[in-house]
Amino acid sequence: MSDASAGRNGVALTERQKISWLRLIRSDNVGPIAFRDLINHFGTADNALDALPELSRRGGTRQTYRVASVSEVERELEAARRHGAVFVGIGEAAYPSALRQIDGAPPLLAMKGDLSAAGRPSLGIVGSRNASVSGAKFAAMIALDAGRAGYVVTSGLARGIDTAAHRASLETGTIAALAGGLDRPYPPENVGLLEEITAGRGLAISEMPFGWEPRARDFPRRNRLIAGISLGVAIVEAAHRSGSLITARYAADFGRLVFAVPGSPLDPRCHGTNDLLKQGAIVTTGPDDVIEALAPLSQLELPLPGVREPDGQARAGVPVSASDRDRVAVSTALGPTPVEIDDIVRHAGLSPAQVYLLLLELDLAGRLDRHAGGLVSLATPE
Incomplete structure (x- = not known):
């Protein structure tokens, strides 16, 4: 969608739009990429919800498809207000500018x-939960100098390295990315740390x-945010x-710099970081190794892309249609092995718009898996 009129400060969502956006992202099988495609195709979240x-x-x-209700999201908005939190849309000024650049950023x-x-x-700093004294001290040293x-400093509120990084950057600013809801921080012993972060120059995001109680599968999403x-x-300090x-x-997928601290080959906590160095990490x-490498990037003016609804009247949906034969062609082209969408377009002989619509249908039905690099595959039954 065009963002020429957005300006550097973004465009604020109205309260009605925020309710509709929250309903859409909380509906069954609507992830960030499906959300973006739905808005791009139907113009507004309200139109997408109807479809x-x-x-x-x-x-x-x-099975019956569940669309999140107005009352459901109003309860969540009220919970946010009680906890002193707000929801920020991807096109709004307070949304993290670097996060906007990744494919499938949370709306x-x-x-x-x-x-x-x-x-x-x-700067993100992460590492072992059972960190050594020297590892925690080194993480704190990087965080302190980076803050100055x-x-x-962004991290995941976990024990060990994350905790050391957050504590060292409390005065200069730190962001804690959570795997569960903002009212369900993990681990419990870091609740006090989180309160210190949000009461000062820091921020908690989710x-x-x-x-939402965090599950094992939610932590990679948290890592993606970091x-x-x-x-x-x-x-x-990162084990295999x-x-x-x-x-x-x-x-690495997002084109960010990856720094790794070398460690003893006899310490299992360092095997992962040492492997990163073999693969080309800095x-x-x-x-100084971190600050000097980041300096040129921190001066860049990042563009302001992102999902955004037009001001005023909602535009009509894009007139794209697909037949049952087209659906068979796309389903046949897919399998358990991730493939590029452009390859599906060529194989099925359909327009890109038709293929994106049919992939969206499969996604909403829970029959599509999305992978790094924009690859897709048929979902494997659980």
Whole structure:
């Protein structure tokens, strides 16, 4: 959608639009990419909400499709108000500017604390939960110097390295990305730390609903937020198959800098970071390694893309149609192996607009998996 009139300050959602956006993202199988495609196709969230059940039916769902109700989202908005939080849309000024640039950025974020923190360049710092004393000290040293250099430090509120990074940047500004709702911080022992963050120059953010207890599958989404918000991510002590390495992979996918602190090959907590160095991560033996590499990026003026509804009258939906034969062609082109959407377009002999509509139908029916790099595959039955 065009953003020529948005300006550098973004466009604020009306209260009605915010309710509709929240209803849309809280409806069944509507993730950030489906949300964007729905707005782009139908013009407004209200139009998209009306179309959801039929789109899901065409995609092959065999159960009643759930559209989030007005009362449901009004309860969530009231919960946000009680907790001193607000919802910020992707086109609004307070939305983190670097996060806007990634494919599938959350259309709405729940935010609590100093909203200006989201507008400053960020460094992500993550690492082992069972950190060593030296690892926690080094993470705090990077966070402290980065904060003095003007960066907000973003991390995940976890034990160990995350905690050290947050504490060292309380005075200069830190962002805590949560895996659950803002009212369900994890781990419980960091509730006090979170209160310190939001009461000072820091910010707590989440894309999950209020009341949502974090599950194992939610933490990679949290890691994606950390990587998306940050210009670079520093990894301090990460074992093989750790969540910190997921953050590093996201950062690399988003074109962010990845810093890794070398460690002893005899310490399992350092195996992941040492592997990152073999793969080309920036060797980090002091805060200057990070600050000097980030300096050119922090001066960039980022554009203001993102999902946004037009002012005034809602525009009509794009006149794209597809037949049952077209649906068969797209479903046949898909399989369990992720493929590029352009390859589906060529294989099925359809227009890109038709393919995107048919993928949206499958997505809403829970029959599509989306992967990094814009790849898609048929969902595997659970």
